[in-house]
Amino acid sequence: MEIKLEALFQDKIDQEIKIEPRDWMPEKYRKTLLRQISQHAHSEIVGMLPEGNWITRAPNLRRKVALLAKVQDEAGHGLYLYSAAETLGMSRDEMFEELHSGKAKYSSIFNYPTLTWADMGAIGWLVDGAAIMNQVPLCRTSYGPYARAMVRVCKEESFHQRQGYEIMLTLSKGTEAQKALAQDALNRWWWPSIMMFGPNDDNSPNSAQSMKWKIKRFSNDELRQKFVDVTVAQTEILGLSIPDKDLKWNEERGHYDFGVIDWEEFFQVVAGNGPCNKQRLKARVDAWENGAWVREAATAYAEKRELRTKNQTEAA
């Protein structure tokens, strides 16, 4: 029975028919997706923190409003993604518990600090840029609710990316001091950004199965290469330089070659030892715990109101 269902399931995937919440699916497919979508949702929520850090210090009113709206969009993305994940059988509160206990992960990039205003440019340009590379193929991922959430997310992300690039452009055309801020931000965000695509393909244990189920459509290394190729040209327009002495055009491959990634750093940050892991998690836990009385009061009030309405109806 199970084998037959699984064959039918794979057949649907192969025919590009979306899997919907009520459809039969292998337990491992459900778990893989739940892990991936909740991790993605957590990344949006934790990702609000490094940028939120600069809202009160934005350099002018136009930038302040744009940054506020951007961070708010991330909260919105978190909402769609938590909703998509909930269709796989876990509540948002349960997902929060997993985040807060450290069981669930989020994108490691958000464990780096935002030290100057230029980081708002670099994050939009590089981090959102890398996220888009990863996310555009997810608009066609095999699980329906995830694919639909990603269509909305991607539209907004590409807007954020342009906004970030425009910050970099303004800085790089500005005073010497501003240009130095832009270069410094690029230096700090470059390597963590290209790490965002995950380990090399020969070291990525879940990739093959995810490709077969069409959760993923391109390998980590393919996406990373695409990102590097696109970003080099954008960096030239800015008049900045990428901090990689091995970066050069490879005529034969038709791609840029780039230096070896420091995977030791990547795995240290994943393991919780990045510069801001503890602060980011603490900020989320604090928000949740300090908000407990608010959520409890809202529930209590809703119950009281329901009871009052019921009593009034009965009295009438």
Added chain:
Amino acid sequence: MAVNKDILIDYILHLADNSMILGQRNAEWCGHGPVLEQDIALTNITLDLIGEARSLYQYAAELTGGNSTEDTVAFLRDVMQYRNTLLLEQHNTDWAYTITRQFFYDVFHYYLQEALVNSADERIKEIAKKTIKESAYHLKWSSEWMIRLGDGTEISHLKMQNAVNDLWEYTGEFFIPSETEIEMTEIGIAPDLTLLSKKWKSKVEDILTEATLSIPSSDFQQKGGKKGLHSEHLGFILAEMQYLQRAYPGSEW
């Protein structure tokens, strides 16, 4: 009667600074709210407030002339030149204080717009027409939270009552007219604050009663913000807000 430009600018700055400083305070919540949906809602309100402040700063900049822009007006004035009331610069403290501060302002802000849509100044009138729609929503949102938390659990009731008691002394300043307001009222640009005060009291009493919260009996009211005598908080707010403009003067961002 001719309008004195400096006094008009001073009045516009009062309107703008109120919303700007509250927006700046609320923005500190972004990413730290008690529920994701409310984080988004408060950010929406913040965006409205800063949006309104921008329209007013642009107007003030035009009247000032020269190289004045919305940003020079917002970022290059010091504490003594800010005209917001003291309530709006108070710390967020927690969700109870934040909601209560928002609610006290929303009631004032809404009735103020209701009057300003008939202002003798065309530009202020136009801005008020847009703002009134937003402030009607803000008032609905904060009123609902006052009721929900006041009439929620024992703990939430206590927290709300404390916030109401502590912030109460900053609510009277809205209705103590500055010299600027007296002049602006005389020529029909600003409304009569006595009338506004009655509407404010009545609305606040209604909502607090529904929220099972008691109205503080203390009559003493702090004042000074409207003429630039602020609490110690504003200096820090501006230090943070203006840091880049001060550290890298004359740069494009």
